Amino acid sequence: MxxxxxxxxxxxxxxxxxxxxxxxxxxxxxxxxxxxxxxxxxxxxxxxxxxxxxxxxxxxxxxxxxxxxxxxxxxxxxxxxxxxxxxxxxxxxxxxxxxxxxxxxxxxxxxxxxxxxxxxxxxxxxxxxxxxxxxxxxxxxxxxxxxxxxGKYSDGEIVVNILGYPEHSVDANQWWARLDKSKPRILKKILRHRELAPAFRKALQIPGLRPALLLATWNKIFHCVEEVIHYLQLIYNTWVGIMGSEAALQFVDNDAVQELELRVPGISYCDERHAEYQIQKQTIFKAVTDNGQRELILQNLKQVGYLIPSIHTLQQDFKYLRPCTYVMRKLISGRDQIPVTVQTTAFQAFGADEGLSFNREARFLTNLKLLYLHIMQNVCQLSGQGPLKDSDDGEDYELLPYDARAWHELAVRAKELGFSSDEILRLYNTDPDREVAIKALYDARPPRLYDYGPNFESIVHKLVKAFKSAKPVESNMPPAELTSHVGGERVARRCGRVYSDTYDKDRYSITLENITRKVRKNTDITSLFARRSVFHAFWGWHDDQGDDQSNEQGNDGGDDDLDDIMGGLDEEGRLDKGHQGHPGQAFTSTSQDQGNDQGNDDWDDTEDETHQSPPGQALALMSEDLEMGDAEASEKQRQGYQRGLTKQKKASEKQLQGYQRGLTKQKKTTRTERYRRPRKQRQIQQAAASPQGEPPEERQQDQLIVANARPDAQQSMIISSVQAASIPGPSNAAPQDAQHLSVNMYICVRKNGQWEEAETCKRPYIETAIDVVRRNNPGQRLFLYTRFGRGISLDDCRNYEEDTVYLSTNPDEGFPAEEIL
CATH class of the missing domain: 3.90.1530.10 (Conserved hypothetical protein from pyrococcus furiosus pfu- 392566-001, ParB domain)
Incomplete structure (x- = not known):
C-alpha cells in the first residue's frame, strides 16, 4: 500500500x-x-x-x-x-x-x-x-x-528523575540503577558539593540542556569547581534572559539549544540571521505559539553579546580549562598534590610575602584573571598539550618537552601580580638562557665522556651573553581580530581545545584590552572572540560590581545595517539577486579589534625591546569602568582619555553619514546594466565605487556593542560592568580587501545547451549562493568549474581571481574561454 x-x-x-x-x-x-x-x-x-x-x-x-x-x-x-x-x-x-x-x-x-x-x-x-x-x-x-x-535515557534525564523522587526511595533507586560504571559515584559527589549542587540543579531545570549531559566528563572538574560554577550560572542566566523569565525556561527545547548554542546574535549578523530564520520557521521553541512572545525571544537573542553557553559547550570548554588550571597548580605547588581546588591554592599563595589583609580578596580575583590571561597566551608551551590539527593531513604542532623560558616568564608575571611560593621563586630565579646553554654543552659533549675543565662557567656565560645579544624578529603575522566582515570561525570550532591554524595567530592578542573592550557588530566573529567568550564564561570580569549599561546602545540602527549588509539573503537565507550591499562596503577590516597596539604590550610579557612599558601602564590609559583596583591611574588621565574618545566619535559620525549616502547612490545601478558590461569595464567601475580612498577611521566608526551581555535579576539582557573604549585601528588598513570584496560574482548553470545566469551575489557570499543554486536544481550533480572548464573547489571560490563560476553536470559541454555570457 x-x-x-x-x-x-x-x-x-x-x-x-x-x-x-x-x-x-x-x-x-x-x-x-x-x-x-x-x-x-x-x-x-x-x-x-x-x-x-x-x-x-x-x-x-x-x-x-x-x-x-x-x-x-x-x-x-x-x-x-x-x-x-x-x-x-x-x-x-x-x-x-x-x-x-x-x-x-x-x-x-x-x-x-x-x-x-x-x-x-x-x-x-x-x-x-x-x-x-x-x-x-x-x-x-x-x-x-x-x-x-x-534508546536509553540520557544522563540528564536520569539525573532529573533521580532528583524528582525522595532520596533512597524505590523510584529514585530505579533511576540510579540506570547509571553505569563510575557515573553514580560522580553524581553523588556533585550533589554533595555545597556550592556546585545548586548551580548544577538550576541548569538542569532547562529541559533542552539535559540530553547533552555526560556525567563521565565531570569526573575531574572538582579541582576547578569555582570556574565550573561560574559557567553554570552563566548558562542559567543567559537562557533566563533569552526567554524573559524563569517560568518560561520550560519552553526551551533541545532543538533550540542545538541551533543557538555557540551563536552570538548580538555581535554576528550571520548568527542573527540564523536565529531569525529558526524563530520564523518555528523549528525552535515549538511550545511557544504566541507570535508576540516569539518576537520578544528574538529581540532578547539579538542582545546576547557572547557565545550562548550550554551543558554541551561547558563540557567541551572544560577540555580547554584543564590545561590552564594544570599550569596554575604546577606553577604554585610544583609536583605536590594538594587536595584543594586550584583557586584555593592560588589564594593561599597570593600576597603571602606582602602581608596583605585589608583588600586581599578583592585584589586576588582580579590578579588571578590577569595571570590566567598570560597562561592562555602560552597554554600549549606550558602544558605540553599541542593544539588540535586543523585538518587530518595537517602537521603536528612542534613543542619543546619543557619550555624553560615560558615557565620563567610565567613566574615573573606571577610575582608581579603578587603571587609567591617556593616553586614560583625557583622558576623566577632560574635563568632559562643558562639552562639552555648548559643543556647544549652537555648534549654536545656528554659529561661521562668529556670534561670542560675549570672554564665551564666562563663558557656558559659566553653562550648566555650570545643568546641575549639576539634581537627579536618583528612578526609579519597580522594582528588577530575579534570580528570579521567575511567568513568567521565555524560554529563547531568555537568551543573546546584550540586549533593549530588559529593558536599562534590569536595567542598574543588574548590581552586585557581584547577581553574587556566593546565589540562592534559585524558579519561574523573570529576564533579570538571565541577565546574571549570562554574566558568570560569561566572567570568573568568584575561580576560582583553589576552591570550598568544596556546592549541596546550598540544596536542603534542595527536593523538598517542588517538590511545593507545581509540584505542579499531572504527569510530563508537565500540570496536576493537584486542585492547591492555587502559587508566589505558597510564594514572594512575591524583592525581596532586586533588588540595588539602599545596599550596591550604590558600584558604580553615578551622580550621585545621595543615594548618596554612597565606593568600597569595599560591600565592607566583605560576608562574608569576598567579600573583594576590596584592600577594607579590618575583622574586627570582618565578624563582626558574619555574626552579624546568623545571628540573622535563625534567627528566620525559625520564622516560615516557621508559615506552611507555614497553607498545609497551606488546601489542605484541596475543589475541588467552591470551584467551587459564587459568584464574589465565592470571591474574598473566597481573598483572606482569602492570606498578604498577613505581613511580607515572613517569606515571603522560604527555601532558599538558590548560583548559581555548577560541577564540581570529582571531577566533583561544588560552589558558587562567591565567596558573599554574602542581603540581606533592602524591607519594602514589595506583598501585592496574592500575592493576585492565589493566585486559581484555570477553563477552560471548549463541548461538546454546554453549557459544561464542563476545567481548574483557579493564575493563573501559565493559559497552560500552556490549551495542555493544546487538546492534549486534537485536531482542534478552540479560540479564547479572555471570558464576554461577546469574544476575548482568550493573553498577557493571566494579568492578566485575572476567574477564568474560555472555549474555543470558534464565537463565536456563547452565553457566560455574569452568572455562572460
Whole structure:
C-alpha cells in the first residue's frame, strides 16, 4: 500500500495495531523467537544485569513487556491447550500461555532483556508478551523501529528523575540503577558539593540542556569547581534572559539549544540571521505559539553579546580549562598534590610575602584573571598539550618537552601580580638562557665522556651573553581580530581545545584590552572572540560590581545595517539577486579589534625591546569602568582619555553619514546594466565605487556593542560592568580587501545547451549562493568549474581571481574561454 502522507501512514498503522492486538500473556523463554541478523550487544546485556541486580527484574511492569507476532491458528491452539479464552488475555495480570510443540512467538524487541534475565536468574522461565495476530510486514517493522529508536535515557534525564523522587526511595533507586560504571559515584559527589549542587540543579531545570549531559566528563572538574560554577550560572542566566523569565525556561527545547548554542546574535549578523530564520520557521521553541512572545525571544537573542553557553559547550570548554588550571597548580605547588581546588591554592599563595589583609580578596580575583590571561597566551608551551590539527593531513604542532623560558616568564608575571611560593621563586630565579646553554654543552659533549675543565662557567656565560645579544624578529603575522566582515570561525570550532591554524595567530592578542573592550557588530566573529567568550564564561570580569549599561546602545540602527549588509539573503537565507550591499562596503577590516597596539604590550610579557612599558601602564590609559583596583591611574588621565574618545566619535559620525549616502547612490545601478558590461569595464567601475580612498577611521566608526551581555535579576539582557573604549585601528588598513570584496560574482548553470545566469551575489557570499543554486536544481550533480572548464573547489571560490563560476553536470559541454555570457 502506498502512503501519500506521514499522517495517513501513521493513522493506518495505528488502526492495524489496535485491531490486531489481542492481549498479554506469559510466554516461556524457549518459545520466544528473535531475529538473528545481529549479534547481541554485550554492553547492553551487562547494563541490564546491573539493573536487575540493583532494583530487581520488574517483568510485570507493562513498560517492560515484549511485543510479539503470532498467527491466528497458533493462538487458537495455544488458548485451547492452556484452557484459556481471549478475554483472559485482557486481564490485569498476564496469564500463562503454553504454545503447541514446535511453535514460536516472533518477538519484535526484547532480545537483550531475555539474555540478561537468563544470566541473572537461570531459574526464570517466562516473560510477558504483547500479542499481535498476523501483523503486516510494515506494522512489524514499525514496532521494531519504535523500540530501536526509543534508546536509553540520557544522563540528564536520569539525573532529573533521580532528583524528582525522595532520596533512597524505590523510584529514585530505579533511576540510579540506570547509571553505569563510575557515573553514580560522580553524581553523588556533585550533589554533595555545597556550592556546585545548586548551580548544577538550576541548569538542569532547562529541559533542552539535559540530553547533552555526560556525567563521565565531570569526573575531574572538582579541582576547578569555582570556574565550573561560574559557567553554570552563566548558562542559567543567559537562557533566563533569552526567554524573559524563569517560568518560561520550560519552553526551551533541545532543538533550540542545538541551533543557538555557540551563536552570538548580538555581535554576528550571520548568527542573527540564523536565529531569525529558526524563530520564523518555528523549528525552535515549538511550545511557544504566541507570535508576540516569539518576537520578544528574538529581540532578547539579538542582545546576547557572547557565545550562548550550554551543558554541551561547558563540557567541551572544560577540555580547554584543564590545561590552564594544570599550569596554575604546577606553577604554585610544583609536583605536590594538594587536595584543594586550584583557586584555593592560588589564594593561599597570593600576597603571602606582602602581608596583605585589608583588600586581599578583592585584589586576588582580579590578579588571578590577569595571570590566567598570560597562561592562555602560552597554554600549549606550558602544558605540553599541542593544539588540535586543523585538518587530518595537517602537521603536528612542534613543542619543546619543557619550555624553560615560558615557565620563567610565567613566574615573573606571577610575582608581579603578587603571587609567591617556593616553586614560583625557583622558576623566577632560574635563568632559562643558562639552562639552555648548559643543556647544549652537555648534549654536545656528554659529561661521562668529556670534561670542560675549570672554564665551564666562563663558557656558559659566553653562550648566555650570545643568546641575549639576539634581537627579536618583528612578526609579519597580522594582528588577530575579534570580528570579521567575511567568513568567521565555524560554529563547531568555537568551543573546546584550540586549533593549530588559529593558536599562534590569536595567542598574543588574548590581552586585557581584547577581553574587556566593546565589540562592534559585524558579519561574523573570529576564533579570538571565541577565546574571549570562554574566558568570560569561566572567570568573568568584575561580576560582583553589576552591570550598568544596556546592549541596546550598540544596536542603534542595527536593523538598517542588517538590511545593507545581509540584505542579499531572504527569510530563508537565500540570496536576493537584486542585492547591492555587502559587508566589505558597510564594514572594512575591524583592525581596532586586533588588540595588539602599545596599550596591550604590558600584558604580553615578551622580550621585545621595543615594548618596554612597565606593568600597569595599560591600565592607566583605560576608562574608569576598567579600573583594576590596584592600577594607579590618575583622574586627570582618565578624563582626558574619555574626552579624546568623545571628540573622535563625534567627528566620525559625520564622516560615516557621508559615506552611507555614497553607498545609497551606488546601489542605484541596475543589475541588467552591470551584467551587459564587459568584464574589465565592470571591474574598473566597481573598483572606482569602492570606498578604498577613505581613511580607515572613517569606515571603522560604527555601532558599538558590548560583548559581555548577560541577564540581570529582571531577566533583561544588560552589558558587562567591565567596558573599554574602542581603540581606533592602524591607519594602514589595506583598501585592496574592500575592493576585492565589493566585486559581484555570477553563477552560471548549463541548461538546454546554453549557459544561464542563476545567481548574483557579493564575493563573501559565493559559497552560500552556490549551495542555493544546487538546492534549486534537485536531482542534478552540479560540479564547479572555471570558464576554461577546469574544476575548482568550493573553498577557493571566494579568492578566485575572476567574477564568474560555472555549474555543470558534464565537463565536456563547452565553457566560455574569452568572455562572460
Amino acid at each position: 502506498v502512503f501519500f502522507s506521514l499522517a495517513a501512514r501513521s493513522k493506518h498503522l495505528n488502526a492495524e495495531l489496535s485491531s490486531r492486538f489481542c492481549g498479554n500473556a506469559k510466554i516461556a523463554l524457549d518459545q520466544l523467537e528473535f531475529d538473528s541478523n545481529e549479534e547481541p550487544d554485550e554492553k547492553k546485556i551487562s547494563h541490564l544485569q546491573r539493573v536487575f541486580k540493583g532494583v530487581g527484574c520488574d517483568r510485570l511492569n507493562p513498560n517492560n513487556f515484549i511485543s510479539g507476532n503470532i498467527s491466528a491458528d497458533v493462538l487458537q491452539a495455544s488458548l485451547q491447550q492452556s484452557n484459556r479464552n481471549v478475554a483472559d488475555l485482557r486481564s490485569l495480570e498476564p496469564p500463562d500461555l503454553r504454545l503447541p510443540a514446535g511453535q514460536r512467538v516472533h518477538c519484535l524487541s526484547g532480545r537483550h532483556r531475555v539474555i540478561a534475565l537468563r544470566k541473572y536468574n537461570p531459574a526464570a522461565t517466562w516473560w510477558p508478551v504483547k500479542l499481535y495476530v498476523d501483523l503486516s510486514p510494515e506494522a512489524r517493522r514499525a514496532l521494531a523501529e519504535e523500540f530501536a529508536n526509543e
